[in-house]
Amino acid sequence: MIPEIGQFALIVALCVGLVQALVPLAGSSLGIQRWVAVAVPAALAQLLFVGISYACLTFAFLSHDFSVLYVAKNSNTELPLIYRISGVWGSHEGSLLLWALVLALWSGAVAVFTPSVPRVMRARVLAVLGLVSCGFLLFIIATSNPFERLLPAAVEGTDLNPLLQDIGLALHPPMLYLGYVGFSVAFAFAIAALISGQVDSAWARWARPWTNIAWLFLTLGIALGSWWAYYELGWGGWWFWDPVENASFMPWLIGTALMHSLAITEKRGTFKAWTALLAIFAFALSLLGTFLVRSGVLTSVHAFASDPSRGVFILGFLVVVVGGSLALYAWRAPLLKSAASTRLLSRDGMLLLNNAFLTVVTAAILLGTLYPIAIDAMGGKISVGPPYFNLMFISITAPLGVLIGIGMLIRWKQDSLQRLTSRLRIPALAVLLVSLGLTLALPQWQWGAYLGIAMALWISVTAAMALYERFRHRALMSALRSTPAGFYGMLLGHLGIAVFIIGITLTSLYTSEKDLRMAPGDTYTVAGYEFTFHGVRDFNVANYVATRGGFSVRSVDGGYRTEMFPEKRVYRVQNNPMTEAAIDAGIARDLFIALGEPLDNQGAWAVRIYYKPFIRWIWLGAIIMSIGGLVAASDRRYRRLVRSRSPAREAAEQPS
């Protein structure tokens, strides 16, 4: 019964979505107030029905309803509660329903938390969001129904993929979705602005906090995925430039460019067309990601079971949504020309350069991801992997590290080369010298390390200088009161990048790895740590059997001791062996041990030992960036506008 309610709720949600999409749009163009007012209740109603549908699916999981095919394929009676909850989004159909739910949540939030946005604008924004959600709901109902019945019902379900039985991977999809589905809001604002022909930049101001919040979730989602891959997959890697990883990273890069572009457009009223285009691109890349993951057009460890017919549907959806938006852009963007001019030597110019670099690196990643398809279409076959992407990414974003520093200190509108060089000369020199010292302190000189450390230091120093400049000529309290949250958010965001750069530089260049045979009693030293193997023992746990190896670890100078227990598990239902690496985490380094195979009858095993310096800084950097995004979104300036509404203004905002 419950699954049928869930299915019915979906259909109702689709109908409501159609109303949400078409009625306010028509109303805003025809000037019918009552139709415009439909937008908010329609969005909330859609949230209600999609919510009901999602709740029904979750209920089916929690109550072990194996008469629902999706539940039978993704859970069983032994599955712990938390993985029954997260198993809902563990596979294609359920994750699409989560997509729809998150989109409905964002639409509902826009309906409720935008009192300062004129009615007509908001109606158009909600209408665009409604249009997108209709596409998804239609897709789910037509091709990917999670409520399909399995009759006769299975007595026991298959297991949820053991890889997904993990807290990191349980949180990763919801975070990602909150992120790149959230870019639909900026997208909707841009479309609404293009439709209305709104020449001013107010829409940029409204879109900013929404974009910041979406961006921070996406940052966290990607970081979670990377962290999970590191501790779960057993080969110490944390990013593989897999097509699906790229599918989440490209929206992040454009989303970052978008955040910066919104800042220029709001502050200076320039580059409205660019900002609108970036908003369209960010969401387009999110949709492209959905296509790549589910269509089977690219091979990926992340890909859901692929079905070319689903691919055709999503591609068609892409053409309608993105093609339609870009056509609208081609038609209306000329209206958005700005009167003000921009000089290269200014913060405006730096931000523009920033966007250029981010856009080009995104294009490079897109090129590398899709190139195999192009070659295949011409009869060849190639692979494009980490060597390509690493080279492109590092070489194109390296100049950005320097620009970030300049950008934080350079004046808006116009600055002089002389003033800049006199301010930056000494800090730059200091950074280069200190970095030199720090790099020499490392076990071995590497130019990459020098550059990475110098860049991170440069960003940190210029951030400190920007902060100092703000507080220098004022009393502390007055400075604190007059500094908007957006400023602190910006500092945190950039500091997060500096921390991230340290992490990837040092980990990539100074990791020590050793695969070797160890018999009980053997000792091996890696990077100043002695590892002694003590043999294995077997254990029985809830839904798996574990073989656990014991290691004692001692730092060579004797100051540090610990024990580590890597495991090999066999999950009972699916009978798959899995490695659980033992990780001794630290701020300055991770120690990492993975068990391979037993090598002979005397208890010797093949063992992998890693020393990974500063690897936690990668995810720490991401967390700091996300906090920055949150702080920026909390800026009072976005909420102050509520009080300035007046009746005259209301009257003036009649639909045009």
Add this chain to the structure above:
Amino acid sequence: MRYAFLLLCLLGWLNPAAAAIEAYEFETPQMEQDYNQLVQELRCLVCQNQNLAGSDADLARDLRRETYEMLSEGKSRQEVVDFMVERYGDFVLYRPQFKTSTYLLWLGPFLLLLLALYFLVRRLRTATPAPEVDEDALARARRLLENNESNK
């Protein structure tokens, strides 16, 4: 159509966490480094996008063994790469070779960057310059203001 290698492939996929660890012994640290780099840059053909280093599939084990044996025989990294490409084609390399069909891939982004910077700088250069300050007018204005002040 389900091939038996799909079975191998599935095992490879569901098993990425059964990390492929062999206790090979290397004569020199350089050989070990070469080995590690090769198995990270060679693709596992039966997996869903994994390199030889991270895959537990049978074929991946065999190809790692081949790599190890060839390096032990004194073959160079390029010879190992050639060996693999001869048998499996360019698909087996994660670092695409630089040839006519990949010029666009390797050079495209840099060309795009140069183009973007060129158009950007050109567009910004032609923007109207800030009004030049007329020093005489500024001096007159100052005097006027001072006169006003002294007249108060």
Add this chain to the structure above:
Amino acid sequence: MNRFVLPLAGFLLMVGLLGYGLSLDPKKVPSPLIDKQAPAFSLAMLEEPARQLSTADMVGQVWVLNVWASWCVSCRAEHQVISELASRRLVPVVGLNYKDDPADATRWLQQFGNPYATSVIDRDGRVGIDWGVYGVPETFVIGADGLIKYKHIGPVSQESLEQKIMPVLKELLG
């Protein structure tokens, strides 16, 4: 107006590529050995391990190499088609028993029938690697000059036999 259309144009180009990509199989790896010398091997025969068969022995005639194993499920599916091909007596069909136990392999042939002129044992898969084998089953057509003319990936269906393999054979046999 012109430059504002560029994003749309680029997008449509990309969509065209992706649409075409839906009809392709990203996991199929075509063989780089087509029109190249068949990699030489000399392996023990399954039926008589004391005797060996080498590629040199096969020069001068058109022949088919079928890679199979007793642990391979799809090999059972295509076995009928392979037997059908062998029964037409056009060309010898040689089996490459890949990474298999000879006892299991022999039992499998006894159970399902043996269409092969002979099967050779590739215990550790090295010959398979030389031939670019990455899955089982796979089927190769080799010309009288010793060049590989065609590679079929996956089980051979009746349709593939008639529409892909037979034309190649006919052309080679003249």
